[in-house]
Amino acid sequence: MTTPPPADPNIPPQQPQYQPGAQQPQPQPAAPLTVEQDISYSGWAYVLACLGWAAFIGPLIIWLVFRQRGQRVNHEGKEALNFGIVVAAATIIVNIVFGILTGVTGPRFDWVNGFSAGWGGWWIFPLLQWLIIVGIFVVALIWGLKGKSTVAAGGSYRYPFNIRFIK
Template identity: 35%
Template sequence: MIAHLSALSGFIIPIGNILGPLVIWLIKREEMPFVNEQGKEALNFGISVTIYAVISWLLMFVLIGFLLFVVVGIFWVVVVIIAAIRASEGKSYRYPLNIRFVK
């Protein structure tokens, strides 16, 4: 659950949505298989959302990016909260639209 919620540190720290899950995953991956699995999911989602946000930012020059940027932000927060709830119940969660960089 902490790996998922740590992604919300992106509101405070630039690229915190990547750094938070990365730190949790690196520290706990050896001790807990569930944290290893969910930490990778959260890390991959942080990277994916950052890519989607950069693409949205680039598309702001043709105006559609403003809407996409807002949609990506709302999507990110909602999905992270859902993932944290599922993890707190002990259930695995796979993020939608997640590019799996770390396997």
């Protein structure tokens, strides 16, 4: 058996050339999550489901990325995603309704008379809107932290109020 001549150190190594008909190696599936990772990602899905109108984005990303790698992330991620959709919908509906109420009853400007106060109590609608949005956030955060702690203890958490869009 003959040995190839030594490579010249002054010539850079060549990339392997394309061979017609050669197959590219297939990508390998991702490794399953460890138990600790499964619990951690499940818990984060619950905590991220409290972010107002964007509440569904965090749980959606976690569920889509890790659902096939961990059974717990699949189950708990769906639960958190459903609640995130509910929180986002509630936040958007409150903002639309109170935005309309404030616009209808609030101060007005016209070019002839200038600025008029409109109904004197118009300021109550933005205040109520703010209180309801903060209330939604606080409830979602409390339930999310409770879900994270339940999952960390090895259990499964179900929100007291949830509409399960994704089963």
